[in-house]
Amino acid sequence: MAAARxxxxxxxxxxxxxxxxxxxAVTAPEMIGPAVAAAPVARYPPIVASLKAKSKAARxxxxxxxxxxxxxxxxxxxxxxxxxxxxxxxxxxYPQTFALNADRWYQxxxxxxxxxxxxxxPAEPAPAPALDLAALRxxxxxxxxxxxxxxRRKGRPPLYREYETIGSPFLDQLVAAxxxxxxxxxxxxxxxxxDCKRPVHFYWLRGEEIIPCGHRKGRVDAxxxxxxxxxxxxxxxxxxxxxxxxxxxxxxxxxxxxxCKPDKLPLFKRQYENTIFIGSKTAxxxxxxxxxxxxxxDKFKRERLLxxxxxxxxxxxxxxxxIASLFAWTGAQAMYQGFWSEAxxxxxxxxxxxxxxxxxxxxxCYQLNTLALTTQADQNNPRKNICWGTQSFVFYL
Amino acid sequence: MxxxxxxxxxxxxxxxxLGLGGCGAPRRGAYEWGVRSTRKPEPPPRDRVYEIPGxxxxxxxxxxxxxxxxxxxVFPPWDPGWTHPKFRRLPPIHEQPLYKxxxxxxxxxxxxxxxxxxxxxxxxxxxLIEGLPKKVLGLVEDPRNHIENQDERVLNVISxxxxxxxxxxxxxxxxxxxxxxxxxxxxxxxxxLKHPSLAKRICAQNYRLSTTWNRESLLLQVRGSxxxxxxxxxxxxxxASREEVEATKNHVLETFYPxxxxxxxxxxxxxxxxxxTGFREGYPYPYPHTLYFLETANxxxxxxxPDQLRAKMILFAFGNALAQARLxxxxxxxxxxxxxxxxxxxxxxxxxxxxxxxxxTTDLASNEGVKNLVWVDSxxxxxxxxxxxxxxxxxxxxxxxxxxxR
Numbered sequence: 001m002a003a004a005r006x007x008x009x010x011x012x013x014x015x016x017x018x019x020x021x022x023x024x025a026v027t028a029p030e031m032i033g034p035a036v037a038a039a040p041v042a043r044y045p046p047i048v049a050s051l052k053a054k055s056k057a058a059r060x061x062x063x064x065x066x067x068x069x070x071x072x073x074x075x076x077x078x079x080x081x082x083x084x085x086x087x088x089x090x091x092x093x094y095p096q097t098f099a100l101n102a103d104r105w106y107q108x109x110x111x112x113x114x115x116x117x118x119x120x121x122p123a124e125p126a127p128a129p130a131l132d133l134a135a136l137r138x139x140x141x142x143x144x145x146x147x148x149x150x151x152r153r154k155g156r157p158p159l160y161r162e163y164e165t166i167g168s169p170f171l172d173q174l175v176a177a178x179x180x181x182x183x184x185x186x187x188x189x190x191x192x193x194x195d196c197k198r199p200v201h202f203y204w205l206r207g208e209e210i211i212p213c214g215h216r217k218g219r220v221d222a223x224x225x226x227x228x229x230x231x232x233x234x235x236x237x238x239x240x241x242x243x244x245x246x247x248x249x250x251x252x253x254x255x256x257x258x259x260c261k262p263d264k265l266p267l268f269k270r271q272y273e274n275t276i277f278i279g280s281k282t283a284x285x286x287x288x289x290x291x292x293x294x295x296x297x298d299k300f301k302r303e304r305l306l307x308x309x310x311x312x313x314x315x316x317x318x319x320x321x322x323i324a325s326l327f328a329w330t331g332a333q334a335m336y337q338g339f340w341s342e343a344x345x346x347x348x349x350x351x352x353x354x355x356x357x358x359x360x361x362x363x364x365c366y367q368l369n370t371l372a373l374t375t376q377a378d379q380n381n382p383r384k385n386i387c388w389g390t391q392s393f394v395f396y397l
Numbered sequence: 398m399x400x401x402x403x404x405x406x407x408x409x410x411x412x413x414x415l416g417l418g419g420c421g422a423p424r425r426g427a428y429e430w431g432v433r434s435t436r437k438p439e440p441p442p443r444d445r446v447y448e449i450p451g452x453x454x455x456x457x458x459x460x461x462x463x464x465x466x467x468x469x470x471v472f473p474p475w476d477p478g479w480t481h482p483k484f485r486r487l488p489p490i491h492e493q494p495l496y497k498x499x500x501x502x503x504x505x506x507x508x509x510x511x512x513x514x515x516x517x518x519x520x521x522x523x524x525l526i527e528g529l530p531k532k533v534l535g536l537v538e539d540p541r542n543h544i545e546n547q548d549e550r551v552l553n554v555i556s557x558x559x560x561x562x563x564x565x566x567x568x569x570x571x572x573x574x575x576x577x578x579x580x581x582x583x584x585x586x587x588x589x590l591k592h593p594s595l596a597k598r599i600c601a602q603n604y605r606l607s608t609t610w611n612r613e614s615l616l617l618q619v620r621g622s623x624x625x626x627x628x629x630x631x632x633x634x635x636x637a638s639r640e641e642v643e644a645t646k647n648h649v650l651e652t653f654y655p656x657x658x659x660x661x662x663x664x665x666x667x668x669x670x671x672x673x674t675g676f677r678e679g680y681p682y683p684y685p686h687t688l689y690f691l692e693t694a695n696x697x698x699x700x701x702x703p704d705q706l707r708a709k710m711i712l713f714a715f716g717n718a719l720a721q722a723r724l725x726x727x728x729x730x731x732x733x734x735x736x737x738x739x740x741x742x743x744x745x746x747x748x749x750x751x752x753x754x755x756x757x758t759t760d761l762a763s764n765e766g767v768k769n770l771v772w773v774d775s776x777x778x779x780x781x782x783x784x785x786x787x788x789x790x791x792x793x794x795x796x797x798x799x800x801x802x803r
Binding site for chain 2 (some may be wrong): 065142145151152153172173181183190191196199283383
């Protein structure tokens with residue numbers, strides 16, 4: 001038998017049997033001297049569960065071995081590779097979705113509490129120069145007028161993309177102009193990196209289900225989620241933004257718990273590459289996020305939602321987009337620093353977001369306090385992620 | 398309907414080309430109008446009575462059914478009274494409203510001129526000067542205009558564009574070329590604290606340009622949009638002094654006989670002569686400052702050669718300058734007292750071409766007189782090569798050149 005053969009090989013190698021090696025180890029410290037406190041040396045090798053048996057203990061040991069591999073990985077790239085290399089069916093979460101009450105579902109998936117209104121700004125040590133509102137307003141008006149009126153474009157915009165063809169260049173110009181004008185107040189903005197339509201990906205596990213059918217029927221399986229987002233613009237910095245509230249700040253509001261499977265949202269499963277990406281790779285020194293700008297496509301126009309009798313879903317669309325996109329971005333930033341669900345973040349990761357459909361703007365702030373969302377890591381985790389947000393208000397009349 | 402398409406009509410009009418090609422397989426064009434078995438049957442030939450002049454054929458049209466002995470009626474083609482936007486038939490070229498007898502040679506963004514820069518200089522009546530003008534070089538060398546950690550930041554920009562900005566191992570040129578240009582412009586804009594005039598500029602994509610001018614009995618036009626344009630509130634100051642401008646009178650334009658100067662330009666008879674800067678009146682940033690041309694195609698044959706790219710830059714800069722001059726000083730052809738200056742940058746992600754054009758005169762019909770001036774700085778490599786895959790286990794930018802960055 002293979003096992004018996006294996007046993008015979010072991011003593012032949014170094015010439016000693018296992019028993020003699022253990023006996024030598026036991027006698028060695030006694031021989032060194034009584035001054036050294038005799039550390040309790042194991043007389044027998046540790047009794048652990050089997051590695052390849054078809055049992056729950058073996059599975060637990062395999063999971064722990066995999067987690068130890070991630071902890072022992074030297075570079076962040078290797079950690080991310082080990083965490084994302086196995087592909088299974090996962091839910092694809094779209095930040096911009098037509099699903100009803102999607103923001104409550106997304107709060108559950110990402111363990112986020114939503115607070116309306118923006119957080120209090122931190123007390124500034126030095127008085128900042130007065131904000132030149134007139135210049136900012138003039139710059140914004142110029143960008144608006146250029147895209148909407150002065151620029152003569154070729155041909156008609158494609159069907160159902162009128163808002164996007166005007167809104168996307170308008171946002172680009174607005175962000176560039178505001179970055180230039182506000183760099184007097186925030187010198188870090190002058191050195192920041194600006195991305196246009198770069199993808200942001202995040203992959204995480206949350207919750208469990210019993211597999212309903214298939215050869216693994218009846219077994220417990222984790223729920224996997226993936227966000228593939230493409231913000232219109234994003235600003236990345238090399239220094240992290242300061243936190244809004246302390247890491248263990250407890251919010252009395254409960255996170256909405258949904259009683260059915262995510263499939264009811266509707267959310268669909270697919271199996272493809274698991275990617276974690278903030279907009280550039282791990283080697284980039286600009287690895288912390290500042291602000292994201294999202295443009296809602298024509299599908300989520302106010303007029304369209306009102307025609308469908310979904311007037312209450314207007315704010316939901318903005319909130320769902322912000323929660324999902326900002327969670328993905330801050331989560332990816334945290335993973336780029338080496339944190340993951342078993343090695344939770346030691347400092348909060350903060351980012352901001354602006355969601356617009358061209359005419360109505362909403363502002364959001366997000367603080368990531370915990371990445372431990374898997375069932376195993378979430379057992380004694382009181383921390384919650386927090387998202388602050390405003391209502392959408394009109395930018396121009 | 399398959400037979401309503403033009404290729405079907407062409408096939409029917411030339412019956413000699415019908416029949417199967419070699420090997421018993423249908424010809425390639427057959428799939429356009431359908432195989433023979435599915436083709437609509439040809440209409441029966443007209444009655445002989447129609448060929449006899451002076452005879453009025455008696456047909457069964459009034460009886461509304463076939464009658465042996467009477468001629469088959471021939472009806473005029475049916476006019477439905479409205480046109481479906483998918484099946485619109487354009488009128489023939491001679492009947493279109495913008496048809497003119499004189500042919501116009503149009504330069505658009507995909508025109509590759511055979512003679513390159515020489516042809517562009519002849520078409521725009523310009524004199525070439527190698528290297529950028531001293532004023533611009535002076536700005537570059539001025540240490541006050543240098544950015545702190547310039548080298549390190551540009552290296553970061555190159556690495557970001559060539560390596561980091563996408564999840565693939567080797568990003569394609571279609572993505573890295575615009576990323577590198579945007580990042581470099583962003584780096585320039587970061588100097589806004591030192592140079593507040595940078596705030597008075599705005600970038601515009603997808604603008605539509607159209608200008609026409611006469612050149613020795615040839616009507617030339619620049620039309621279309623390509624790349625981004627940086628607009629400014631204040632015009633660029635003229636670079637060459639009046640003496641240098643007067644001195645260009647003695648310069649003779651280089652001809653390239655026997656090649657015609659209109660080679661590779663699109664010849665068309667249906668065109669509009671109106672000038673269009675791409676923006677409406679009252680635009681707060683009326684003066685063109687810099688144009689950016691990106692060659693982003695992944696395959697080398699789809700990209701422009703450096704010479705063709707320089708020619709395209711000259712012609713578009715000239716088109717913008719001419720439209721601006723006509724807007725400011727009217728349509729008369731004259732020598733401008735305040736020359737219009739437009740800059741241009743063209744790149745394919747690694748090799749940069751810089752151009753400054755000064756429009757001195759709108760009198761372009763004759764070969765004599767004051768010429769326009771063009772300063773060109775060509776083929777500046779930003780970096781020699783970029784190894785994306787680990788060579789000896791490290792990712793390296795080999796030998797990058799700080800000069801084009803300045």
